[in-house]
Amino acid sequence: MSSPADLPVETTPLLEVTDLVKDFPIRSKGAIRRTVGMVQAVNGVSLHINRGETLGLVGESGSGKSTIARCILRLIQPTSGSVRFKGQELAGLSRRQLQAMRRNMQIVYQDPMASLDPRMTVSAIISEPLRIHRTTGDIGARVGELLELVGLRPEHGNRYPHEFSGGQRQRIGIARALALEPDLLILDEPVSALDVSIQAGVLNLLEDLQRQLGLTYLFVAHDLSVVRHISDRVAVMYLGRIVETGTGPEVYETPAHPYTQALLSAVPIPDPKLEKRRRRIVLEGDAPNPASPPSGCRFRTRCWKAESICTEYDPELLDLGIGHPVACHFPTPDDLMGSEQG
């Protein structure tokens, strides 16, 4: 997409995360704050993103997807594991080295109102990264350029975030993230807080920008249909683990993990006949408490396929003849539409 395939550089992924773990301590109340437990927000996650592609990271609330995003940017310190960006290990970088790295990785947040400083004008917000990294050139002109790039008008720079609609605010957030021309953009549920009618506009903008600027996206979302629209590859998370990963068609058309199947069966189909015919999987109960995850497979408490092996052994994320890696003892590629589809 962004660079010709004959470049040898492309063999190393732009971002490579290996065995990432993040535990949050639970502390008791009172003067002496003992650590009484650990919430395992992220438990041994590995993923990679190649230059120019989009990885969709999907999971329900509390599955650890935003924690991964923040660990990659080192906004929170991972407990263990490695994050490599362009082959360079980010763990253990000094504050200054980290600042330099942040030029190349930016984040767009879920709630654009919360992530834009209400005291700053839009120009000040968008020019802040330029000032921090002391870029040369006309900052004012660059801000105008960026505003136009995301579909706003340069005159809007003199206003405050609260004067804009949700979709426009998200565009401001995107403009800020793009100011330094980063290689990797982490999109942390960038459209979840927006009205459905406006989501499409922002998603199209993101796709256009990717094509124009050769961006690489890590797209975090809880909505499978949104991710399907934009992702090249998808990783499904459950309780701090990736349970299934593969290309868009692999995951969406032949989901093999029961959790993925359940998620996909909940996505409405805009065809009443198909919608009636297809199988619905309704999961029972809530996700278990991440402070005390179940033994063995983390999904077994809600899985209809669970057997005794699931209690004892934690399935690894492996390709067991499905065509893509699945963390399940009984993976069966499931055609949710039933046999009638073919």
Next chain:
Amino acid sequence: MADVPVGILAGTPSQTEARSQWQLVLRRFLAHRLAVAAGVVLVAAYLFSYLAEPLTGWGYKDLSPDLSQGPSGDHWFGTDTIGHDMFAQSMRGLRVSVHVSVVVAAIATVMGSVLGAVQGWFRGRVDGALGLLVDFLLILPLLPVLMVLGTRTRASGGSSLMFVAVIIGLFLWAPLARVVRGEVFSIREKEYIEAAEALGASNTRIIFRHLIPNVMSSIIVYATLTVATAILLETALAFLGFGIQPPEVSLGSLVDEGRDAARTRWWLFYLPGAVLVVLVLCVNFMGDGLRDALDPRREQRR
């Protein structure tokens, strides 16, 4: 594009003119009638205090042969027991009180907001150490301490006025630091602070560009309170014979001297007192206006 068309918010051409942030603040401040009126009164009174002597012919140190007289055409605010023109004294006192309180408020506000923000941002040991200092200053009985330090002003003479102001300022920042620290603790969890970190912003930048501007309304409210506190504290010091020494006067010392005469020669107490009240009120009204002007979100509610 499914988004709101960009033209909708653009409005009339006059609204889309380039305006700096401070022009906007000024515009919002000017829309606040009471604050503008208070500001005008404050500035006018301050400038007028310089005109008092040429207008009435009396300086604040001058002694007239008219002793203990009520207000008249010659002595607008009357005279005291030894023949001081009370109008000249009140105007001089106004000026001194304004100078002292502005210096005090400036020192206390800058120290309080910066140190409070530093506490809230760095937490941990920095917070602990500064918190100890804040606690110490808060429990310290201010008046006795200032009296002890005030004895030095008598010895040094000369620049005692600013010395008093600086000393009071160094003791008044602690309450503001505590307020700012508390607010920073809540603001630091906001996503736009994390966003600034993700951009690579330094601690200094986060503190001065993001944290302090976002607690500005509290800081300004507190600064105006500090001005009032400073005037009253200086009053108490003057009353006890420390700080400002005769023949220098401040509104505080005038009110205190006139206190005993409140029933008999009312002008000695009520007229400087009225100037003091008007001064403090004007400062507070201006503070209200500034707070509203500095908070962009307030504009919508009007």
